[in-house]
Amino acid sequence: MNQQLFEAVDNYICDLVAPEDDALKATVESIEKNGIPQISISASQGKFLQVLAKLCNAKKILEVGTLAGYSTIWMARALPKDGKLISLEYEQLHADVARENIKRAGLDNIVEIRVGKAIDLLPELAKENMVFDMIFIDADKEPYAEYFQWALKLSHSGTLIIADNVIxxxxxxxxxxxxxxxxxxxxxxxLLAATKEVTACIIQNVGAKEHDGMAIAVVN
Ligand code: SAM
Known part of the structure; x- marks a missing residue:
């Protein structure tokens, strides 16, 4: 694999269609400043999620795994003024830093961060009868199948479920x-392949991040 070429092309794509503004740049800087691992998605992936959110006309988005709010900001920017994005995060430090970044981006009125283990927070959303138009799974990988099962419960026909790092x-x-x-x-x-309620694909990614992939499923 030619990682140098993939990175150069990713930079070309970002310069063209996914430039970071001050709020996104400050979010990237906050990760290093607070000693948080640099494991957020790339700018081109952020723009990709934003396009997906627009495509499904998302008004309510759920994110599992906030980190510093980088992907949160990309997705929340696709929402209308009365939209809502709920992001679940286990680490209090990550949630605190993300809240600051989201406020700086002017999105604190539509983004809510809930702190705790996603596996405990997801049933609470179901109890609240929450249903989402788009769900982005990007937290710890071991319970991905369980997160997907919860995502199905929190979906309607047409909901997009996306999971990162599946390759x-x-x-x-x-x-x-x-x-x-x-x-x-x-x-x-x-599980994704065996689930009849969704039409799914997996896209292999190369670029600024290591070789990986995103699963994208639409609920039938
Ligand atoms: N979506 C973020 C972005 O692209 O900007 C990156 C998320 S990072 C890959 C994964 C995040 O999930 C970390 O902040 C981590 O603390 C959080 N996490 C790990 N285990 C978790 C759990 N059981 N419940 C909720 N969040 C968890």
């Missing part, structure tokens, strides 16, 4: 992976 540099080709994260996405990919 893991090709490690998903291992039949019985030792790495629990790879095993988690393995289980998720199999």
């Amino acid at each position: 893991r540099e090709g490690k998903v080709l291992e039949e019985n992976p030792d790495d629990e994260r790879v095993a988690g996405v393995h289980r998720f990919n199999k």
Whole structure:
């Protein structure tokens, strides 16, 4: 693989159609400043999610895994003024930094961050009868299949469910992976393929980030 070429093309794409404004640049800087791992999606992926949110005319978006709010900002910008994005985050520091970044981006009126384990917070959303137009899964990989099952419960016909990091540099080709994260996405990919309620695809990604992939499913 020619990683240098992939990065150069990713930069070309970002310069053309996904330039970061001050709020996004400040969000990237906040990650380093607070010693948070640099594991947010890339700008071109952020723009891709924004296009998907527009495509499905999203008014309500759910995100599982906020980090510093980088992907949150990209997606929330596709929402109308009366839209809502709920993002679930386990780490209090990440949630605090994300809240600052979201405020700076002027999105605090439509974004709500809930702190806790996603597996505990998802049933609460169901109890509140919340239904989303788009759901982005990007937290710990081991329970991806469970997150997908909850996403289905929180969906309607036409909801887009997207899950990041489902290729893991090709490690998903291992039949019985030792790495629990790879095993988690393995289980998720199999469940996705077997779920009749969705029409799904997986897109392989190269670029600024390592070789990976995003699963995209629309609820039938
Ligand atoms: N979506 C973010 C972005 O692109 O800007 C990146 C999210 S990062 C890959 C994963 C996040 O999920 C981290 O902030 C991590 O603390 C959080 N996380 C890990 N385990 C979690 C759990 N059980 N419940 C909720 N969040 C969790």
